[in-house]
Amino acid sequence: MSTARTPFIVRFFSATGRTGWVALTLFALLTVVAVPVCHLMFSEGDALYISTFYVTLIGKIMCYAIVAVAMDLIWGYAGVLSLAQGLFFALGGYAFGMYLMRSIGLDGVYQSHLPDFMVFLDWKEYPWFWAFTDSFLYSIFLVIAAPGLLAFVFGFFVFRSRVKGVYFAIISQAMLYAFLLLFFMNNTGFGGNNGFTDFKRILGYDITSPEMRATLFALSSATLMFSLLLGRYLVSSKYGRILTAIRDAEMRVMFLGYNPLWYKLFVWTLAAIICGIAGALYVPQIGIINPSEMATANSIEIAIWAAIGGRGTLIGPAIGAFVVNLSKSWFTVAFPEFWLYFLGLLFVLVTLLLPQGLVGLYQQLRARSTR
Amino acid sequence: MSDVTSDTNQTQTGGSSSAAPVQSDDAILEISNISVSFDGFKALNDLSMRFIRNELRCIIGPNGAGKTTMMDCITGKTRPDEGTCIFNNSVDLSKLSEAEIALVGIGRKFQKPTVFESHTVFENLELAMKTDKRVRFSLFAVVDDVMRDRIADTLRIVNLNEHADQLAGRLSHGQKQWLEIGMLLMQDPQLLLLDEPVAGMTDDETERTGELFNSLKGKHSLVVVEHDMDFVAQLKSMVTVLDQGSMLCEGEMAAVQANPKVIEVYLGR
Numbered sequence: 001m002s003t004a005r006t007p008f009i010v011r012f013f014s015a016t017g018r019t020g021w022v023a024l025t026l027f028a029l030l031t032v033v034a035v036p037v038c039h040l041m042f043s044e045g046d047a048l049y050i051s052t053f054y055v056t057l058i059g060k061i062m063c064y065a066i067v068a069v070a071m072d073l074i075w076g077y078a079g080v081l082s083l084a085q086g087l088f089f090a091l092g093g094y095a096f097g098m099y100l101m102r103s104i105g106l107d108g109v110y111q112s113h114l115p116d117f118m119v120f121l122d123w124k125e126y127p128w129f130w131a132f133t134d135s136f137l138y139s140i141f142l143v144i145a146a147p148g149l150l151a152f153v154f155g156f157f158v159f160r161s162r163v164k165g166v167y168f169a170i171i172s173q174a175m176l177y178a179f180l181l182l183f184f185m186n187n188t189g190f191g192g193n194n195g196f197t198d199f200k201r202i203l204g205y206d207i208t209s210p211e212m213r214a215t216l217f218a219l220s221s222a223t224l225m226f227s228l229l230l231g232r233y234l235v236s237s238k239y240g241r242i243l244t245a246i247r248d249a250e251m252r253v254m255f256l257g258y259n260p261l262w263y264k265l266f267v268w269t270l271a272a273i274i275c276g277i278a279g280a281l282y283v284p285q286i287g288i289i290n291p292s293e294m295a296t297a298n299s300i301e302i303a304i305w306a307a308i309g310g311r312g313t314l315i316g317p318a319i320g321a322f323v324v325n326l327s328k329s330w331f332t333v334a335f336p337e338f339w340l341y342f343l344g345l346l347f348v349l350v351t352l353l354l355p356q357g358l359v360g361l362y363q364q365l366r367a368r369s370t371r
Numbered sequence: 372m373s374d375v376t377s378d379t380n381q382t383q384t385g386g387s388s389s390a391a392p393v394q395s396d397d398a399i400l401e402i403s404n405i406s407v408s409f410d411g412f413k414a415l416n417d418l419s420m421r422f423i424r425n426e427l428r429c430i431i432g433p434n435g436a437g438k439t440t441m442m443d444c445i446t447g448k449t450r451p452d453e454g455t456c457i458f459n460n461s462v463d464l465s466k467l468s469e470a471e472i473a474l475v476g477i478g479r480k481f482q483k484p485t486v487f488e489s490h491t492v493f494e495n496l497e498l499a500m501k502t503d504k505r506v507r508f509s510l511f512a513v514v515d516d517v518m519r520d521r522i523a524d525t526l527r528i529v530n531l532n533e534h535a536d537q538l539a540g541r542l543s544h545g546q547k548q549w550l551e552i553g554m555l556l557m558q559d560p561q562l563l564l565l566d567e568p569v570a571g572m573t574d575d576e577t578e579r580t581g582e583l584f585n586s587l588k589g590k591h592s593l594v595v596v597e598h599d600m601d602f603v604a605q606l607k608s609m610v611t612v613l614d615q616g617s618m619l620c621e622g623e624m625a626a627v628q629a630n631p632k633v634i635e636v637y638l639g640r
Contacts, residue, residue: 237511238512239506241494242509244487248487251448251481251485254469255473255479258509
């Protein structure tokens with residue numbers, strides 16, 4: 001049991017229990033050491049070679065898993081069902097994408113200092129909001145600030161009006177859709193329908209090189225692990241207990257002197273920032289960001305990952321993201337037409353038979369075997 | 372006006388000591404002329420009441436008399452259409468949010484016991500404890516030994532010390548009522564508003580709750596809304612009768628029970 005004298009850093013890391021640390025260590029050995037080494041040290045034909053396809057696929061899914069952890073913080077613990085997490089993910093992606101577009105330099109199709117889509121629109125200079133985006137550090141700031149600021153402002157007004165439950169879900173989806181339409185327009189200055197693509201380099205290094213791929217992969221893994229540690233600290237702190245108390249009996253929390261507005265707003269904004277960072281890691285690995293990331297179906301799918309993995313467990317939604325996306329990549333090759341039916345079926349079955357998700361199933365089985 | 376009568380009553384109970392005028396002035400809460408209507412239905416009609424510091428006051432009245440609406444007005448859940456609620460002679464409650472009202476020192480127990488069912492009894496009390504309630508504090512807060520002792524004391528008072536680590540959702544109805552009362556005590560409020568605190572309790576539990584409230588007299592100001600007349604009689608306090616959003620009468624339990632108007636509203640329908 002930690003006391004007031006225990007340094008914060010110790011309390012932060014000891015919030016995750018022994019099993020959690022064993023799992024994280026194994027995961028780190030696998031994703032930060034083994035996969036990058038196998039990708040870099042071996043080549044096509046070697047038994048231990050891990051191809052670019054798999055590095056990209058798993059890297060992408062790790063970004064999704066980060067989003068799923070953020071989703072669990074707001075949905076599983078605070079009881080706020082957001083159908084807009086894809087927006088914050090995309091905003092982070094676009095923010096870093098601006099830097100990637102600037103880094104193309106004169107290597108674009110039109111050999112202009114402007115991105116191809118701006119040349120195509122006959123623009124002569126960058127719009128004001130592209131200022132400083134050639135700076136890597138500024139783009140990192142933007143990755144955090146853009147989704148964070150939007151979430152803060154939106155959350156402030158919506159939570160202050162005490163909008164809850166399904167109404168919150170609908171309003172968040174309306175915001176997502178408004179941004180989808182905005183980003184689809186060519187005049188918005190984000191490449192319209194096509195978005196950003198044809199990236200060349202990050203900090204001068206070739207974006208398609210195996211070293212860069214391995215680095216981005218390891219960074220995604222580290223971010224996923226950090227978001228799990230952060231999430232575990234938050235939900236086991238007094239703050240986290242108040243959050244679940246708000247989920248269960250908001251009126252009682254208010255009459256104890258807590259203002260639920262700031263409690264919800266903090267976790268909501270934090271979750272948006274985490275999603276933004278995941279988006280920024282996703283875009284250079286996939287090589288494209290366009291408004292389809294803001295499609296309503298994508299944000300609903302994030303909720304499905306969380307539900308399938310098990311809400312309110314943190315690790316569950318991350319597992320859910322892996323299970324759904326791995327089966328998606330297999331299914332869309334084997335039976336491309338049936339993927340959406342399968343996803344729907346999976347969601348219905350899990351909701352009916354496993355209300356606590358896969359992690360809940362595991363806990364039930366364990367409880368039964370120890371009895 | 373009935374509030375004038377109540378004032379005279381208080382001065383009388385204050386006795387002939389020279390401190391009497393000061394004491395009568397020492398209102399923890401003063402409700403003046405509040406009215407609330409819902410879709411034309413007048414839930415409260417020009418109601419005025421004074422609550423004296425460290426006194427226990429019972430409020431009775433038939434269903435729809437406005438007892439819960441009055442508590443809603445005091446705690447900020449409902450905004451009165453007219454009138455004011457002044458706390459401690461200085462704080463205008465109508466300008467504060469629910470959370471701010473709780474922080475100035477008003478605790479409230481709901482009619483339906485409301486506890487955090489997925490938290491343990493200990494955690495329920497921990498969250499209720501009087502402390503800095505802002506996010507930046509909660510993020511780094513640690514339960515220290517002083518807090519642990521306070522929680523242990525409260526657990527004993529509400530007779531839940533054997534259930535500290537149990538989930539609140541698994542408590543019996545009466546235990547939940549006690550837990551909520553315990554949460555109020557952890558808040559250490561100056562004024563406790565208790566809406567039907569013994570509803571659903573066994574006779575034994577009810578009696579013990581009465582003992583608890585009697586022991587709190589003099590340390591806190593209590594306002595108890597109740598239907599259980601035996602319980603109200605046990606509290607031996609001033610009783611205020613509400614009917615149709617207004618005060619019907621006020622006085623000792625025996626006097627109130629003998630009042631023909633009270634008999635009429637309780638039995639005449």
